[in-house]
Amino acid sequence: MKEAPKITRILASEEFAHRFSRRSILLGSAVGVISGGLLLAGCSTSKSPKAGELSSAAPKPSPIESKLNMYNWAQYDDPNLVTAFTSAFGPAVQIDVYSSNEEMIAKLSAAKGTSGYDLVIPSGTYIPQMIKNGLLEKFDKAQLPNLAKVEPALLGRSWDPTNDYSICKDWGTTGYMYDTKVIKRPMLTWQDFIDAAQHEASGKVSVLDSPPEVAAIYFWAKGFYWATEVKAELDAAEKFLVDDFASHIKAFDSYPGIKLAQGGYALSELWNGDARQGLLASKNPERYKWVLPTPRTELWMDNWAIAAGVKNPVAAHAWINFILDPVNAFTDMQYTGYNTGIMGNEEKAKAAKLEYLDLIFFTPAQIATMDTGEINSAQARLVEMYSKTKAKAG
Amino acid sequence: MLWILFYSFGYKPDLYHSIATDRLSLGQYKLAASSTFFQTFMGTLRISLTGTALCFLIGFPFAYWLSVRVPPSRRPIFLALILIPFWTNFLVRTIGWRILLAPSGIFAGVLHFLGLHSTALEVLDTRGAVQLGVVYNYLPLMILPLYVALDRLDPGLREASKDLGAGRVRTLFKVTIPLVSPGIIAGLLLVFIPLSGDFITATVLGGAKGNMAGRMIYDQFLVAQNWALGSAMAVVLILLIAAVVLFFGLIAIVGRHIIRYRRRVELAIAV
Numbered sequence: 001m002k003e004a005p006k007i008t009r010i011l012a013s014e015e016f017a018h019r020f021s022r023r024s025i026l027l028g029s030a031v032g033v034i035s036g037g038l039l040l041a042g043c044s045t046s047k048s049p050k051a052g053e054l055s056s057a058a059p060k061p062s063p064i065e066s067k068l069n070m071y072n073w074a075q076y077d078d079p080n081l082v083t084a085f086t087s088a089f090g091p092a093v094q095i096d097v098y099s100s101n102e103e104m105i106a107k108l109s110a111a112k113g114t115s116g117y118d119l120v121i122p123s124g125t126y127i128p129q130m131i132k133n134g135l136l137e138k139f140d141k142a143q144l145p146n147l148a149k150v151e152p153a154l155l156g157r158s159w160d161p162t163n164d165y166s167i168c169k170d171w172g173t174t175g176y177m178y179d180t181k182v183i184k185r186p187m188l189t190w191q192d193f194i195d196a197a198q199h200e201a202s203g204k205v206s207v208l209d210s211p212p213e214v215a216a217i218y219f220w221a222k223g224f225y226w227a228t229e230v231k232a233e234l235d236a237a238e239k240f241l242v243d244d245f246a247s248h249i250k251a252f253d254s255y256p257g258i259k260l261a262q263g264g265y266a267l268s269e270l271w272n273g274d275a276r277q278g279l280l281a282s283k284n285p286e287r288y289k290w291v292l293p294t295p296r297t298e299l300w301m302d303n304w305a306i307a308a309g310v311k312n313p314v315a316a317h318a319w320i321n322f323i324l325d326p327v328n329a330f331t332d333m334q335y336t337g338y339n340t341g342i343m344g345n346e347e348k349a350k351a352a353k354l355e356y357l358d359l360i361f362f363t364p365a366q367i368a369t370m371d372t373g374e375i376n377s378a379q380a381r382l383v384e385m386y387s388k389t390k391a392k393a394g
Numbered sequence: 395m396l397w398i399l400f401y402s403f404g405y406k407p408d409l410y411h412s413i414a415t416d417r418l419s420l421g422q423y424k425l426a427a428s429s430t431f432f433q434t435f436m437g438t439l440r441i442s443l444t445g446t447a448l449c450f451l452i453g454f455p456f457a458y459w460l461s462v463r464v465p466p467s468r469r470p471i472f473l474a475l476i477l478i479p480f481w482t483n484f485l486v487r488t489i490g491w492r493i494l495l496a497p498s499g500i501f502a503g504v505l506h507f508l509g510l511h512s513t514a515l516e517v518l519d520t521r522g523a524v525q526l527g528v529v530y531n532y533l534p535l536m537i538l539p540l541y542v543a544l545d546r547l548d549p550g551l552r553e554a555s556k557d558l559g560a561g562r563v564r565t566l567f568k569v570t571i572p573l574v575s576p577g578i579i580a581g582l583l584l585v586f587i588p589l590s591g592d593f594i595t596a597t598v599l600g601g602a603k604g605n606m607a608g609r610m611i612y613d614q615f616l617v618a619q620n621w622a623l624g625s626a627m628a629v630v631l632i633l634l635i636a637a638v639v640l641f642f643g644l645i646a647i648v649g650r651h652i653i654r655y656r657r658r659v660e661l662a663i664a665v
Contacts, residue, residue, distance in 0.1 A: 102619045106412055211618070242430065250519050251601035263497050264518075380406060383618040388430045390613065394437060394521075394605025 065312035068319055070095045071104060071117040073302070076169075077323070078335035085322050091315040101126045108135045113309030118316040124301040125227075125375045127159040127166050136165045137306040143317035146324035154341040157301065158372070166303035167320065170338035173362065173370055174213060174298040177257065177275045177290045182266035190221035190293045194245070196267055202248040204266035206259075209252040211386035212373060213298065215241065217269065220296050227373040234378060238385040246392035257281075261288055271300075273337035276359040290359060292366055299370035301341075333360070402625035413621040422626035431610065431627070435634060438607040441521065442590040443638070445528040446536075449585045450578075452529070453536035458570075460537075461544035473541070480534045488598040491527055492518060495599075519601025527595040532588065536581040543577025544570075579646075583639065590635050607631045 074097040082093050098104040101123050108115050108130075122130055130136050141147060147155075147167060154168040176193050182204065183196045194217065197205040207214050216226040218237040228234065253259070256268035257278025270278075272290075279285040304320045306313065322328060329342035330349075339345060339360050346361045354360070362370075402422055404415035425431070460472055479487060494500050495517045517523050547570065555565040571578070593608030600606065607627065614624030 100617060103616065106619060109411070209617075246602075249602040253601075380408075380620075383620065384425075387610070387613065387618060387623075390602065390605060391430045391434045391610060393602035394434055394600070 063314070064090055064318060065315045067091050068093045068119070068312050068315040069117050070119045070319075071107070071115070071307070072097060072119070072121050074099075076121065076302075076336060078332050081323065081328055081331060081335075084328075085319060089315070089318050089322070091312065091318070093319075105130065105135065108307060109133060111309075115307060115309065116311065117307045118310045118312045119319060120305050120307050121169050121302050122166070122305055124157055124159045124166070124303055125373055127303065127305070129375060130305075131160070131165055135308050137308050137310050137313070138164050139167075139306065139320075140313070140317060143314070144321050144324070146321045149324055149326055149329070149342050151341050151343050153367075154301070158374075160303075166305045167324070168341040169302040169304050169323075170333065170336060170340045171299060171301035172272045172338045173292065173300070174208070174216075174269065174271055175275065175290060175292045176267060176269050177260055177278065177288055178267045179260065179263070179265075180287055180289055187289070187291050188294055190217055190295075190297075193217065193267065193269070193291075193293060194221055197245065197248045201267040203250055205249050206251045206253040206256040206265045206268040206270075207249055208269050208271075209254045211382040212379075213269065214252075214386050214389060215382050216298065216373075218245075220293065223295050226296065226298065226371060227376060227378065229376055229378045234381050234385075238381075238388070241385055241389045242392050246389045249389075249393045252390060252393075261285070272359045276337050276356045279356055279359070292362070292369075294369060297370055299367065299372050301372065398625045398628050401621050402629050404622040404625075406620040406622055412615075412619045422622045423630070425623060426626040426630050434605050434610050435607050435630065437521070437605065438590060438631075439634060439638065441525055441528060441604075441606060442586055444525060445532065445589050446582055446586040448525075448529045449533050449536040450582065453533055453540055453581065454578075457537050457540035457544050461541055461547075462549070476534050476537055484531065485594055485598070487531065488527055488595050491523070491530070491599060495523060495526075518599065519603055521600070521604045523599040524596050524604035524606065527599045528589050528592060531592070531595055532585045535584040535588070539577045539580040539584060540574065543574035543580075547573055582642075586639070587635060591631065 068091040070093060072095050082095070085091075086093055096117070098107070104120055104122065105126065108117070108120065113134075120136075127136070144167070147163065150168060154171065155163055157168075160166045176187075178187060178196065178201070183200055185192075185196075187193070187196065207217065212226070215234075215237045218224075218240050219226040219228060219233070222233075222236075224230075224233050250265060253265075253268070254271075255274050256265055256270050257274035257276070258281045259265060259278075260268045260270075261278035261282035272292075275290045279288060279290070282288060304323070306316050306320075310316055323332060323340075324342065326342050326344055329340040330345055333340045333345055333349075334354070337360065346357070349357055349360065400415065401413055403418040403420065404413050405417065405419070405421065406412065407414040460469060464472060496502070497516065497518070501517075517526075551569055551573065552565055555569045560568060591608045593606060593612045596604050596606035596609045597612075600609075608631075611624050611627045611631065614620050614627060618624075
């Protein structure tokens with residue numbers, strides 16, 4: 001559900017610049033993430049010597065093409081894995097980046113199967129329409145034995161019940177984080193978020209740079225379905241956002257975690273992986289508190305999919321199977337901070353003593369409060385109210 | 395340009411297409427000119443007019459000093475000092491200000507040291523930060539034409555003015571400024587027009603508070619993928635810029651006529 005721009009962190013500077021990635025740069029936090037000997041383990045799995053092991057797990061498909069063109073979110077996969085893939089299987093991997101689902105879809109629809117891209121990573125809710133518009137190619141599941149390694153709960157989601165076109169790349173949720181020096185009361189719900197934004201945190205609030213997730217703050221707080229198509233609810237959301245909320249917003253920022261942890265915001269709506277990055281980068285993380293708000297919130301999932309008109313189908317399947325391998329998936333999870341949804345990730349993370357596990361893994365009770373939403377007739381309206389909110393905030 | 399005009403009458407058919415023009419209407423203009431968006435256009439004009447004025451107020455004395463007071467052998471050094479930052483990528487230059495202005499950044503440290511400001515610096519993500527950023531980014535575009543015009547001005551003319559009894563101020567207003575007016579106009583236009591359409595400075599430094607029309611248009615094209623509304627906004631911006639330029643152009647022309655007219659009277663009396 002991330003049609004918002006995803007900015008890459010450039011330099012070591014502030015929050016500008018994450019227009020491309022869901023994962024901001026590692027910063028010093030990487031050292032914390034990959035602790036101790038795990039660093040070695042993580043690295044060695046992604047280097048070619050060990051890649052032999054991988055190919056035994058997944059027999060090298062042949063004949064394989066010499067190239068693989070990926071159209072991906074920026075910095076969304078560990079570059080070591082890309083190198084390891086090339087040395088194990090052969091294809092040179094070329095990665096182009098996009099910053100929103102819309103951008104990727106626009107490019108694929110305009111090219112009508114001649115985009116030259118083999119792999120794309122759409123968010124789940126966009127998939128049904130992409131299939132309907134003929135933008136995706138069916139998987140050849142015989143080439144994807146590692147599909148069996150994916151957590152069953154992540155298979156057969158509503159957008160692709162048989163996983164014929166897509167498989168989970170990783171998933172996450174939306175919550176908020178706040179500075180306990182500014183907001184001293186307990187915070188639990190989205191209504192608390194709104195209330196604090198209008199009072200003690202006014203003018204120091206950031207919200208995601210994404211139309212549905214800005215409007216969703218209101219829907220979640222009210223307990224409405226956040227992909228509602230009911231006109232009265234949309235009208236109420238617009239009125240609230242433009243008249244009562246916009247003036248308190250400091251920035252529309254899809255990657256506020258680190259800036260929040262440096263005092264740039266007092267309250268930020270953010271994704272769990274970004275909150276974790278902020279905490280890992282902070283000198284006094286106990287000052288900031290992550291909240292998975294009630295009553296409802298989001299579950300988003302990004303998915304590997306093969307673009308229509310794929311030129312290098314064998315390489316594309318080989319990559320998906322490679323990245324679904326439990327060892328590689330765990331490496332990739334450490335890189336992005338988002339759960340890649342492969343069985344055993346949580347146990348490995350506990351064994352490796354990764355920090356802030358509660359920001360990567362969620363209990364079944366928590367997951368039950370998350371909705372994936374959907375792309376529907378309200379989309380244009382959401383974009384319009386988001387544009388108005390932005391104009392009004394300025 | 396024509397495509398933008400054409401697209402601005404179209405609409406966004408669905409999520410998967412950015413533009414459709416099978417049904418033309420003025421609907422996008424109605425939306426673009428609605429009070430919410432118009433507020434941003436007005437904010438943009440305020441930033442760009444103030445920015446142009448500030449650039450002129452800083453640029454003119456500097457260009458004058460450089461072309462009149464600085465010995466010719468040293469001028470290239472100062473010109474290089476202006477130009478070298480200008481070679482850097484626009485985005486990088488602007489991001490640099492984020493580091494300088496950060497709540498616990500260098501400026502905050504200096505102000506704190508001088509005892510002028512004790513709490514965290516709250517300049518970033520405001521209109522003020524955007525104003526500062528645009529002046530910094532566009533100042534060279536003001537200085538260069540002014541410098542060229544002033545440099546070409548024969549120093550003898552200023553001396554002659556002095557010899558004929560005019561003071562410094564009178565020489566400046568009656569001789570120097572009228573003679574370099576093409577340079578002034580070029581500088582004003584070079585700064586005002588691109589500044590009005592700038593979206594990088596507003597995106598980097600403005601946060602939610604320092605929104606500018608350029609960024610709004612950028613959002614419509616690339617985030618919302620609504621080319622029709624983006625095009626309509628672009629056309630509105632072009633019209634606004636043209637209106638402002640025309641307005642000041644008219645004032646300048648009328649002003650010049652009035653001055654000439656009055657001078658002619660003076661001359662007549664003198665004869």
